[in-house]
Amino acid sequence: MLRRQVRDPDTFVARNIGNERMIQQVLQQADQVLRARFDVADAKELVFKLLKWVALWGLAYGPVMGSFSGMLGDRFWQVLYSSAKVPFLLLGTFLICLPSFFVLNTLFGVRSDFDRAVSALAASQAALTIVLCSLPPLTVVWYASFVNYSAAILFNGVMFAVASWSAQLLLRLLYLPLILQNRKHLLLLRIWLGLYIFVAIQLGWLLRPFIGQPGLPVQMFRDDAWGNAYVSIARHISDLFQR
């Protein structure tokens, strides 16, 4: 392939320019989302576009997350699984929470603002994913510095928390006009956040492993996947006090 490119330098240059333009466009789109520079006139189109970006950018953090135990041999499958599962976790949580949020908006009498609310939520999802995409270098440094599996889980949890907290900045900015228009949106936003965290923790538990424990075989899902994250957390806390 390289030989062909050298034989045909014009094609090679044009392809390079195409790649650079594509990277530039992707970065510009990410920049526009983070700076809240998008047109909310057509909410439906915007939401689809934002969710498509979540799916694409979500692919970037997973491979790094799943590379804790290495990337060679069978372990490469863990990298691919994690790559697929991160966008699934983010989009899945969003889509599971959306119908309940729609019903709540209707009950509170603010259904007319629902398209704007969903645009803001989709934008915050996109921002969360972009922030997450900027963190893999830190994760690589952590993996290179510490070999403890529990510490790796904790570190990735912190990275997700940082990305979620950062996305809140954008969400609050976009939700402000709605809240100023009707105070009920503030309560609905808090309900959304509670619901989102609840679902995200349980979905993350069902989709585990994301990191891949060294010594255990590579699996898409754990054999005992259908458990309850909250029961497990309670059991861990209970064990901690009984010792």
Add this chain to the structure above:
Amino acid sequence: MNDLAKPESSPLRTGLPKWLTHLDRLVRGEATKLSALRKGIIEVPSDGLQIAILLLGLGMAYGMCMGCYSLLRADTASLLQFLSGMVKVPFLFLLTLLVTFPPLYVFNALVGSRLSVALSSLRLKPGLHAAASGS
């Protein structure tokens, strides 16, 4: 990044090589004045190559000084240690930049800063533009 504005004439800089003048302006903060930053520019040469090479050289120079320790020990003198010190210092700074720049850029964009280095640094090189338009 814009083309370099002409360095201010200073009697101290008369006769200095061009690269040293650029370095002097950077160290004195003249290249990163508030007025220039507000316009979204940093007054360094347009391609930045000269400054990059200069910074690489300075990093290597400090690495050599660090590596001198291993050269000056009569019993364990090691030229390789000296050379690896020379190579590793610029790498240390470069890798630190690679690790910290993406989150810095993203968080700056989130809080509304006008930092746009990542996008401007991806501008196509004039040579590639010319070749593409000619092809």
